[in-house]
Amino acid sequence: MNDTMRSISADVPSTLGAAGLLTIDLGALRDNYLALARRAEPARAAAVVKADAYGLGAEKVVPVLLEAGCRDFFVAHFSEALKLRPLIAADCRLFVLNGLLPGDEQTCADTGIIPVLNGLEQIALWKAEARRRDTVLPAALQFDTGMSRLGLSLDEAKALAADPSGLEGIHLEIVMSHLACADEPENPANTAQLANMQIAGALFPQTPVCFSNSGGLFLTPDYRGALCRPGIALYGGVPQNGMENPGKPVVTLSVAVVQTRTVPAGTAIGYGGSLVADKPMRLAVISAGYADGIPRCLSNRGAAYYNGVRLPIAGRVSMDSIILDVTALPEGALKLGSMVELIGPRQTLEQIAADAGTISYEILTSLGKRYRRVYRNPQPLKA
Ligand SMILES: *Cc1c(COP(=O)(O)O)cnc(C)c1O
DSSP states (O other), X not given: OOGGGGSOOTTSOOOTTOSEEEXXXXXXXXXXXXXXXXXXXXXXXXXXXXXXXXXXXXXXXXXXXXXXXXXXXXXSSHHHHHHHGGGSOTTSEEEETTOOOTTOXXXXXXXXXXXXXXXXXXXXXXXXXXXXXXXXXXXXXXXOSXXXXXXXXXXXXXXXXXXXXXXXXXXXXXXXXXXXXXXXXXXXXXXXXXXXXXXXHHTSTTSOEEOOOTGGGGSOGGGOOSEEOOOGGGGTOOSSTTOOOSSOOOEEEEEEEEEEXXXXXXXXXXXXXXXXXXXXEEXXXXXXXXXXXXXXXXXXXXXXXXXXXXXEBXXXXXXXXXXXXXXXXXXXXXXXXXXXXXXXXXSOHHHHHHHTTSOHHHHHHHOOSSSEEEEEOOOOOOO
């Protein structure tokens, strides 16, 4: 990142006064999808685009995935599905992971959105809707194989499979479950969940199995079933702890300096005076804070980078600004408008997440609305 990053070039929109520049490389995203789809073979790869495509903008992300050949999309909330349905080709499937809430059945059936049925109450809602319409409605059926989050217990699944009217009026598109520990390849919970998935899947032998998230795609091929559901790895996150990123980074974030100063030893820095300069310090204030998704718990912990130099966060992260210790840079190196890197070649998404005691997912889905977002379009696919 250098100062010219802030200047307006012909091919990008005006900054409209934005102090942060968030770039989203849709070409890298497409390459990540294609690599995951190859890895999944002979299974197919869906795409999880919940939470606005992990904060990156589902309206930009979905068309790129469609062009790359993705035909199955997952969101979490029904409201997200309603928003994306018009963007997704008619021959594609759009699943809602959290399934139906009472009152959503009619719109869900009208729009062709496919609910993931997670429990007996949701099954009852969908069966009743099919009965009202005197038709058959599509659904996914989820099992809880060991996470205690969403899905039928194995006992419920067995009872359902044994009841000839259990799924009357419902056509099962897929049966699915979700791995709790796929980011830890050695965790025995993975094999336990796989064994349970195999038991539950065998109850519905005609129905394709959908099992692996990003991490699961990097376990053994047994976890892949017929359809995989990667999310984070599409967006440049690392699928398993400690692994070298098999994909390409998608996001960079740089933020402008709005003021610099030098303070003598003994000066209190930021809210609460949580840091007191122990020597003369050069400081720079950048124009982003926790309201922009930079976690407040990075106070006195994380860092930004400039020309490869680490600039520790000094004092508390404020709502709209962060003070950096820039003593390591030559005097005058930073000036009003200089851009420092928060996510990029020097500081990965995983690094900033680790400093904040969180995961890449939370950093991405918290990315603020005040940044100028620049989408880099993919090159046309070769015929
Ligand atoms: C979010 C989610 C995914 C995607 O997981 P990643 O770890 O981001 O690949 C897949 N399946 C379910 C049920 C999810 O909730």
